Amino acid sequence: MTEGNFVDYVKxxxxxxxxxxxSAHLHREKYIAKGGPDGGDGGRGGHVIVRGNENLWTLFHLKFKRHIRAEHGGDGGKQRSTGANGSDEYIDVPLGTVIRDTETNEILKEITEDGQEFIVAEGGMGGRGNWHFKTSTNQTPRYAQPGIDGQEVDITLELKVLADVGLVGFPNAGKSTLLSVITAAKPKIADYEFTTLKPNLGIVKYRDFKTFVIADIPGIIEGAAEGKGLGHRFLRHIERNSTLLFLIPADAPDVAEQYEVLLDELRRYNPELMDKDRIIAISKSDLLDEELKKELGQELDEKLQLPYIFISSVAQTGLQELKDKLWEILNKNPV
Incomplete structure (x- = not known):
């Protein structure tokens, strides 16, 4: 999935x-010159329905389709025949999509299951035919109800990526490189900040044909919770990950401090993120010798009391250990 076709926000x-x-029809047939009212009801207008589709990963298909209109209901006919209902219009979205009212910003629904449906605009009811209005004192009503107008609504669709593991780190920490090594994903990799502008998803192949999904989230900067940098555009993707993998490079001035800064940004954005499982991966560890690794490990043990693993995506060391640990956390059972 390239950055160009990953769309996670549309109005x-x-x-x-x-x-x-x-219908205001009056019954007429041979030998019956003045029959009673037999006008049928109008059909219901089509709904606009948002539907979950597990085969979609992005809102790209809606990028150039900003106006969606359902069909009008058919008019009633003679002999009490009801008009056809207007066909419903479906908006298929990936799982993890949030539907908001654009005007009020209120969350209307979150789509999390395949086939889950939510009506965002109900079709208007059909008008009743004149036979409903027949009474003993008004036996030939020559009027019927008009159909009720449909609804016109502005909605905003926001995708929060559904993944088992979310990669969290500062720009240029090596997240895209790690994703490209442990999955078949081909994210853009370069030696400058904000190479990744949209989340990338990859499927990690584990032992015995098991798999789990990992998401490379664009790099966090201080102040992201207030919208600085890419701010809320990517922080919302972290909400749906069950486990957070903090990636901090071994050449960082202070690994523990960088972790605390990242954690603080998540806490300020959404305190509920603190309930997720967390693990630290020290990337670019091929820059460290065994003595430096031991010193850094002791420092992390004292300050963080959090599981950590030394890895190198380039030298491909520590990657299987990382997969084992992530699988253990995801399944809450030791490997």
């Missing part, structure tokens, strides 16, 4: 269908 203007009008 859509939707119109549900108008209900069909009822």
């Amino acid at each position: 859509v203007h939707v119109f549900s269908g108008k209900g069909g009008k009822g």
Whole structure:
């Protein structure tokens, strides 16, 4: 998945269908010159429905389709025949999509299951035909109800990536390199900050044909919780990951301090993120000899009391140990 076709935020203007009008028809046939009212009801207008689709990973298919309109209901006919209901219009979205009312910013629904449906705009009811209005004193009503107008709504669709593990770190910490080594994903890799501008997903192949999904989240900077840098555009993707993998380079001035800064940004954005399982991977560890690793390990043991692993994506060391640890955390059972 390239950055160009990963779309995680779209605004859509939707119109549900108008209900069909009822018929004011009077029954006429051979030898019956003045039959009673037999006008049928109008059909219901089509709904606009958001539907979860597990085969989608992005909102790209909606990028150039910003107006969605359902079909109007058919008009009623003679012999009490009801007009056809307008066909519903479906908006398929990836799992993990949040539906908001654009005007109020209120969350209407979160789509988390395949096939889950939510009506964002209900079709108008069809009008009743004139036979409903027949009474003993008004036996030939020559009027019927018009159909009710459909709804017109602005909605915002936000995708929060659903992954087992979310990669968290400062820009240029080596997240994309790690993803490219342990999965088949091909993220953009370069030696400058903010190479990754959109989340990348990769499937990690584990022992006995087991797999889990890992997401490379764009790099965090201080102040991201207030919207600095890429701010909320990527922090929301971390909310759906069950485990957070903090990636900190071995050449960082202070590994423990960098971890605390990252953790503080997540805490300020959403305190509930503190409930997720966390693990630290020290990347670029091929720069360290055994003595430096031991010193750094002792420092982390004292300051953080958190599981950590030394890895090198380039030298491909520590990667299987990292997979084992992540699998253990995801399944809460020792390997």
